[in-house]
Amino acid sequence: MTLTQAEKAAVITIWTKVATQADAIGAESLERLFSSYPQTKTYFPHFDLSQGSAQLRGHGSKVMNAVGEAVKNIDDIRGALAKLSELHAYILRVDPVNFKLLSHCILCSVAAHYPSDFTPEVHAAWDKFLSSVSSVLTEKYR
Amino acid sequence: MLIVYPWTQRFFDSFGNLSSPTAIIGNPKVRAHGKKVLSSFGEAVKNLENLKATYSKLSELHCEKLHVDPENFRLLGDILVIVLAAHFTKDFTPACQATWQKLVGVVAHALAYKYH
Numbered sequence: 001m002t003l004t005q006a007e008k009a010a011v012i013t014i015w016t017k018v019a020t021q022a023d024a025i026g027a028e029s030l031e032r033l034f035s036s037y038p039q040t041k042t043y044f045p046h047f048d049l050s051q052g053s054a055q056l057r058g059h060g061s062k063v064m065n066a067v068g069e070a071v072k073n074i075d076d077i078r079g080a081l082a083k084l085s086e087l088h089a090y091i092l093r094v095d096p097v098n099f100k101l102l103s104h105c106i107l108c109s110v111a112a113h114y115p116s117d118f119t120p121e122v123h124a125a126w127d128k129f130l131s132s133v134s135s136v137l138t139e140k141y142r
Numbered sequence: 143m144l145i146v147y148p149w150t151q152r153f154f155d156s157f158g159n160l161s162s163p164t165a166i167i168g169n170p171k172v173r174a175h176g177k178k179v180l181s182s183f184g185e186a187v188k189n190l191e192n193l194k195a196t197y198s199k200l201s202e203l204h205c206e207k208l209h210v211d212p213e214n215f216r217l218l219g220d221i222l223v224i225v226l227a228a229h230f231t232k233d234f235t236p237a238c239q240a241t242w243q244k245l246v247g248v249v250a251h252a253l254a255y256k257y258h
Contacts, residue, residue, distance in 0.1 A: 028236070031236040032236045032239050032240075034236075035236040035237055035239065035240040036236070036239055036240040036243040037243075104220055104223075104224075105239075107224050107227075108223065108224055108227040108234070108239055109227075111224050111225075111227040111228040112227040112228065112230075112231045112232065112234050113231070115228040115229070115231055118228050119163075120145040120146065120163055120166075120167065121145065121163050123145070123146055123224065124145050124146040124163075127146050
């Protein structure tokens with residue numbers, strides 16, 4: 001699955017807006033994830049997951065920074081996220097199904113914050129992009 | 143769904159022009175079908191205590207006549223959630239989404255229930 005030039009452009013355009021409130025959108029995406037899919041909380045027994053918690057905000061930030069790196073290096077996501085890919089494969093070992101769940105929640109947050117920008121084409125581009133990111137993060141699992 | 147997951151177009155050969163996002167968005171058959179599907183969701187909301195019975199005939203139809211892989215119900219459910227997020231923005235809180243994820247999940251389950 002490769003992104004077309006138009007899709008890359010759509011991802012980058014929306015990202016410039018999302019980046020202005022990346023931390024909030026990151027935290028909200030995680031909140032959506034833990035509310036809709038409580039089983040995902042099992043990866044965070046060491047966290048305070050209450051709404052607005054510092055850890056939630058911190059982690060949301062981390063996730064969105066990584067997404068930002070992928071956007072900045074959209075022609076070489078594999079290179080940009082190589083370290084994260086190893087981290088997920090050898091240390092975190094988050095089950096692959098969860099990447100789809102988090103991607104879905106990020107899409108919900110972006111749609112809720114930027115409704116007029118979130119056209120079907122933009123939705124498709126972002127779905128593909130997050131899919132690529134997820135692929136890279138799970139590709140060293142076995 | 144037809145734009146984001148183009149392979150789902152396989153079920154809609156009779157819809158005519160689905161060749162581009164613009165074509166899909168402007169296609170009257172797509173619009174009419176969207177209305178049908180959402181009305182069906184309305185029935186679900188009205189019959190939350192008895193979804194399997196409510197969807198019994200539709201489930202048989204999707205299996206025996208339409209031959210739709212139930213995975214598509216999950217895909218459409220998730221798309222619906224995202225569309226709701228875009229329409230209701232701030233009101234579509236994480237708690238609201240969680241409830242709707244449950245609803246689309248049980249509807250998908252009811253639709254797949256009569257498969258054999």
